Amino acid sequence: MSEDSSGVEVGQPRWHQVMTELSSAIAAGSFAPGERLPTEAELAERFKVNRLTVRQALAELARAGTIKTVHGRGSFVAELPYRFRLRATTPSIVAQMRGTSTVITQDLLRHAVVPRSDLPDPPALPDDELLRLDTLMSVDGEAWSRDTTWLSAKRFGGVPAVWTPQTSLTGLLLGAYGIVLRRSWRRHSAEPASPQDAAALGVPLGAPLLVLVGANTDPAGVPLSQVHRRSRGDRIEYVVDFDADEDV
Amino acid sequence: MSEDSSGVEVGQPRWHQVMTELSSAIAAGSFAPGERLPTEAELAERFKVNRLTVRQALAELARAGTIKTVHGRGSFVAELPYRFRLRATTPSIVAQMRGTSTVITQDLLRHAVVPRSDLPDPPALPDDELLRLDTLMSVDGEAWSRDTTWLSAKRFGGVPAVWTPQTSLTGLLLGAYGIVLRRSWRRHSAEPASPQDAAALGVPLGAPLLVLVGANTDPAGVPLSQVHRRSRGDRIEYVVDFDADEDV
DNA sequence: TAGTGGTCTAGACCACCGG
DNA sequence: CGGTGGTCTAGACCACTAT
Structure with a gap:
């Protein structure tokens, strides 16, 4: 990245220069976390570019999680980037996070019983009727991940009725059914947020x-549940520790 | 997502409609994998929108990996989405992929010996001089992931001299040094491609x-190497299998 | 209602690719 | 060289938020 005598990038598009200058200013503390940036019109004037050029710069910063733009209000510097480190060996995410001083809620958005034959790619569960739970996990009021969980409808049909935002599914299964979940396998990947993801996770x-994507079994190895979790990449990461004892 | 009588999305921005229509056309096979889409000007005329509106739609499709846009040539439908499934328990990625009929190369882009004191966040290795290897792994000529690997410079200083694009680092350490790597821990996260990532991975x-991010040890548990790997999200995923025997 | 970001247009010029 | 995508401008109007 070459620069001229005044420290301005050279040979880069104008929007890229604006992006890095804003990024540097934020990193240098010129804008505190949570603070509002100048309006797009002001930035356009300050950088002597068109507003669209500013918008391209802001869009990239937003995608990278550096800022958060809200329609009608403005663009705000993100809170200090914090990524929650979750042990992949532990079935319950919510239980792990509850150990902290933050407020964790898991809302049940939808639930339905679906015949296995209706599913193009059914989960590997030994049941004909499957209970589908769609939940949204939030930390201090900020949505962090969307889950879709599949269970046996016959065995666990009562779960939606007793669900509360404080529920941890693993804890519920243990408490109400006496079942200990064991992780069987996990698959980790990175995907772009779909329109639905973007709306739900902000x-x-x-x-x-x-x-x-993962599956859990009972202690005997019988498949009990299958999970599909989509989490904000700037908030969650998974740790697999091969040295430590693999308990819960 | 409501639609009017002709099946057109309603209440969505024009670029979003263009995006979904193109996406559907591709999914329906109107454009074969590898085929070039109409030019932006043609699409603009066909959809009766400005070229910028088409560009926003194409940009989202490109980020999602549905198409690949090349400056001066056009936009091309991506080859059938294929994601290589890598076992997280196995230290060597390259060795895993070599089992397939594809051509895997791993080019050594840069290497340097760095005093540990020069690093703001040094890897957990018991050495003062560290060898840094920057490599690029490609599959059938397409760049899939960039690695930065840290090793003891004293023990493994000869590695760069014997590197070839066919090298697997794990295999090399075993062959030339008689060392068996054991995975110690792994961290998986999702990040947006930086300008450097974008340039290197296309x-x-x-x-x-x-x-x-991960660390490997020798069979006795002594730290040997630390890895930072950034892979295309549309090409790589990691599998952690808790049921299978954890060998290899 | 005023101020903010979100969308869209029309037009221009530049940078890259291939023949 | 002609054709393609990449960047940028000026200007307009819409949608959302706060007061």
Whole structure:
């Protein structure tokens, strides 16, 4: 990245220069976390570019999680980037996070019983009727991940009735059914946020999500549940520790 | 997503409609994998919108990996989405992929010996001089992931001299040094592609990358290497299997 | 209602690719 | 060289938020 005598990038598009200058200013503390940036019109005037050029710069910063843009209000510097480190060996995410001083809620958005034959790619569960739970996990009021969980409808049909935002599914299964979940396998991938993801998680379209697909069994190895979790990439990461004892 | 009588989305921005229509056309096979889409000007005329509106639609499709846009040539439908499934328990990625009929190369882009004291966040290795290897892994000529690997410079200083594009680092350490690597821990996260990532991997700025940070030890548990791998999210995923025997 | 970001247009010029 | 995508401008109007 070459620069001229005044420290301005050379040979880069104008929007890229604006992006890095804003990024540097934020990193240098010229704008505090949570603070509002100048309006797009002001930035355009300050950088002597068109407003669209500013917008391209802001869009990239938003996708990277550096700022958060809200329609009608402005663009705000993100809170200090914090990524929650989750142990992949532990079935319950919510239980792990509850150990902290933050407020964790998991709302049940939808639930339905679906015949296995209706599913193009049914989960590997030994049941004909499957209970589908769509939940949204939030931390301090900020949505962090969307889950879709599949269970046996016959065995666990009562779960939606007793669900509360404080529910941890693993804890519920243990408490109400006496069942201990054991992780069987996990798949980790990175995907761009779909329009639905973007709306539910409050991230820009295309923002990186960390996606987990996995299965849990009972202690005997009988498949009990299958999970599909889409988490904000700037908030969640998974740790696999091969040295430590693999307990819960 | 409501639609009017002709099946056109309603209440969505024009660029979003163009995006979904193109996406559907591709999914329906109107454009074969690898085929070139009409030019932006043609699409603008066909959809009766400005070229910028078409460009916003194409940009989202490119970030999602549906198409690949090349300056001066056009936009091309991506080859059938294929994601390589890598076992997280196995230290060597390259060795895993070599089992397939594809051509895997790993080019050594740069290497340097760095005093540990020069690093703001040094890897957990018991050495004062560290060898840094920057490599690029490609599959059938397409760049899939960039690695930065740290090793003891004293023990492994000869590695760069014997490197070839066919090298697997794990295999090399075993062959030339008689050392068996054992995975110690792994961290998986999702990040947007930086300008450097985008240039090296041929993806759009901000495209989702699957990032792995990890450490390996010798069989006795002594730290040997630390890895930082940034892979194309549309090409790589990691599998953690808790049921299978954890060998290899 | 005023101020903010979100969308869209028309037009221009530049940078890259291929023959 | 002609054709393609990449960047940028000026200007307009819409949608959302706060007061």
